[in-house]
Amino acid sequence: MGAMNELINPRVVESLARILAKAAPECRLDHLASTAAQLDDLSLRERxxxxxxxxxxxxPADYTETAGVFRxxxxxxDFTGWMIWPVTETASTLALASPGQYDVEDCLALLAELTPRLTAEFAIRRILAADLDRALAVIQGWTSHPDWHVRRLATEGTRAYLPWAIRVPEITRRPAATLPxxxxxxxxxxxxxxRSVANHLNDLARHAPDEVVATAARWMAAPDENTPKVVRHGLRTLLKKAHPGALELLGFPPVTIAVTPPRLERTVVELPGELGFDFEISNLGPAEARLAVDYAVHYRKANGTLAEKVFKLGTPVLAPGESRTFSKRHAFRQMTTRVHHPGGHALQLQVNGVRYPAEEFMVVT
Incomplete structure (x- = not known):
């Protein structure tokens, strides 16, 4: 994360101050200049x-005046890159506090102007949270904007679970609001x-899986050459969760197969380490079998319970009577996003949504 934090550094502060001083020579910018010496030990968000x-x-405290400076x-x-993030946050703060009747709409327009320099997807969240319908009325118009950065802002900025961004509870309560x-x-x-559309659809699947599958089915009824990829990526979590509608839409119906238990290369994994395993699938049916092959690792949590995470392994097609061996190596390393705890774990296969018996192993430090 250190390198990520350095995306806003003293040189960025100096460049931003120089650019704004040229646009607003009447402003001293003393507070901004002083931040260059205060960045150490701060995260990117804190910077x-x-x-x-x-x-x-x-x-100026007046939104219209400061928006003019930014324009x-x-x-x-040189007014580009990570210096834009604090600029967009400043614009949103002033617009939301402004008594001006149309300043919020103007701020959305300003964010659309700024987003080609650096995405405004984070700053837009507080406007969405303040009045979702008012914001969406403007954002819907961006879907036909000639600049693809603005079109992407329309779908990325309104995602339910946008990484790094604040949550907008109304979006999770009303998952259909952003479907247009x-x-x-x-x-x-x-x-x-x-890709942003697919990620947005995948976010909505947490709260409205059936509506997401119905949406994807309508898209597949009138596809272009890219629609199948969008749908596959948008339904990826539902596929891992074995949602029947997602499996059927993606072409993974019930099949007649035999799956051997996973053969683990060891029963004890020392951190950091890897666990290799292999297994065999045989198609026992009279037609070819199109398979979604996944595996779940049941991780030991700090409180002693298990929590699973599903990983994709492949989408093979087996001819009638065909058997195939699959192998995989799974890494166990401490990461900021996953802390491994010693104790009993398990590995379980999933094929076309069907779970098979798990094999247990130990993780030790």
């Missing part, structure tokens, strides 16, 4: 907040936009 608070202290700064090509954005963009010509 963003520090700079935003400084901008609020240095720039004039866009004339400078996805319908407008699932066939977008730009891969980054389509």
């Amino acid at each position: 963003t907040d520090l700079l935003s608070h400084a901008l609020l202290a240095d720039l 004039r700064s866009l004339a400078d090509p 954005i996805l319908y407008a963009l699932y066939r977008d010509p730009v891969e980054d936009v389509r």
Whole structure:
């Protein structure tokens, strides 16, 4: 995370101060300049907040005036990169506090202007939280914007579980609210936009799995060459959870197969280490079997209970009577996103949503 934090560093602060001073020579920007010496030991989010608070202290309290400063700064090509994040946060703060009737709408327009320089997906969240319907009325119009960065902002900024971003409870309570954005963009010509649509759909699947599958089915009824990939990525969590509708839509119906128990290369894994395993699948049916092969690791938690995580292994097709051996090595290393605890673990196979008996093993330090 150290390198990530350094995306906002003293050099970025100095560049931002220089650019804003040119756009607003009447502003002293003393608070902003002082932040360059205060960045040590702060996370990227904390550095963003520090700079935003400084901008609020240095720039006019009137939203319209400060928005004008930021728009004039866009004339400078160096006004780009991670310095934009605190700028977008500052604009959102001022707009939400402004008595101006249309300042929120203007701020959304400003975020659309800024997002090609660095995504405004984080700053938009507080506007969504303040009045979701008001914001979505503007954002829906972005789906036909000529700049793909703005179209991506429409779908990425409104995701239920956008990484690094604050939650917008109304989006999780009303998962259908953002579906019109996805319908407008699932066939977008730009891969980054389509991938955002898929990630957005995958987020919605946590709360509205049946509605997500129905949406994906409508898309598959009128697909282009990219729709199957969007749907596969958007349904990936439901596939791991063996949702029947997702399995059927993605072409993994019930099959007649035999699956051997996973053969573990060892029963004790020392951290850090790896566990190799293999198994065999035989197609016992009269037709080819299209398979979604996954495996679940049941991790030991600090309180002694088990919590599983499903991993994809492959999507093979087996001819009638065909048997195939599969092998995999799974790493066990301490990470910021997963802390391994010693004790009993288990590994379990899942094929087309069907779970097979687990094999147990120990993890030791």
